[in-house]
Amino acid sequence: MDTLIVRSRARCELIDITAEVQRLVAARGLPDGLCVLYVPHTTAGVLVNEGADPAVAADILATLERLVPRHGPYRHAEGNADAHIKAALVGTALQVPVAGGRLALGTWQAIFFAEFDGPRQRQMCVEVRPAAR
């Protein structure tokens, strides 16, 4: 299990970490397998979506903000209840196939670290598991 350090610069931000994850996959040297991603935080998540047009990430964040506004009536008193809820909706774990030593992402897919309570220094756990024999 490797750990990537991710630095967010805004409260809510989708950070494209595809290149960094790809570097870990290549370093692992396995031709085929599964790349497991895990976010060890409660106000951040991980998702795969379009990386080409940054408007897509902006739309995802804006919709989450509309559905789960920062200042709702929430019980959690730390001012980041919305961030916990957004993380619960997006999820904290993901897996992406590896083929030919590379992430087998679809043409338009990128891996995003989903920050909902930044800016902060964050971690993303990455493990590359060998192919099923």
Added chain:
Amino acid sequence: MDTLIVRSRARCELIDITAEVQRLVAARGLPDGLCVLYVPHTTAGVLVNEGADPAVAADILATLERLVPRHGPYRHAEGNADAHIKAALVGTALQVPVAGGRLALGTWQAIFFAEFDGPRQRQMCVEVRPAAR
């Protein structure tokens, strides 16, 4: 890693692919393990829910449409921003246990390919991994 071809016939559609996935699991010939599903698209996802009453799939789609309307004010200019957001909420990867050479789904569970920008020809990546020893 096998690839299933999925043909959607509507813009938004939950397509029950349980039988096709089960066929791949049986062909793999492993008594126990884990079936990993991965959608290599940015406007589609994968989920497990009730397959017996088609009203459940209709309710899931209708609720996603209410929460993420097709024609919001979105930045992404291709007219399918809602499909990207729905895919981000539903997720693109899933795993289902395999026991006795079959998907160990719950009584009412079916696996659905979640189309949000069809009709299209789509892919679903499927890998059956051996049981932990």
Added chain:
Amino acid sequence: MDTLIVRSRARCELIDITAEVQRLVAARGLPDGLCVLYVPHTTAGVLVNEGADPAVAADILATLERLVPRHGPYRHAEGNADAHIKAALVGTALQVPVAGGRLALGTWQAIFFAEFDGPRQRQMCVEVRPAAR
């Protein structure tokens, strides 16, 4: 694959099952690996979020109720359409890394069984898979 029995006591409830999962992980005796969790139900899910302040779980449930009200206009006639939709949003499968024989959760993370149509006796499938070599 082990099975935990989970008893819910309310219609909607996030039940912290971290200790029970940790017990299974310890019993498995593997220093490193991946803990795979799977919910074999269509009106329940699994998620990881903050376990320290119970207000966080309450906020997650209240927001899901606001977004997916119990009594919407739904087609599914069993009165629990909202529970199916909530389960589809939260997800039915999850994986958590294992390191040093323990769940490698973040400082504030707990594993929750997400009940949306209780009270019921439920199952949670748990498998600990060895580390990638």
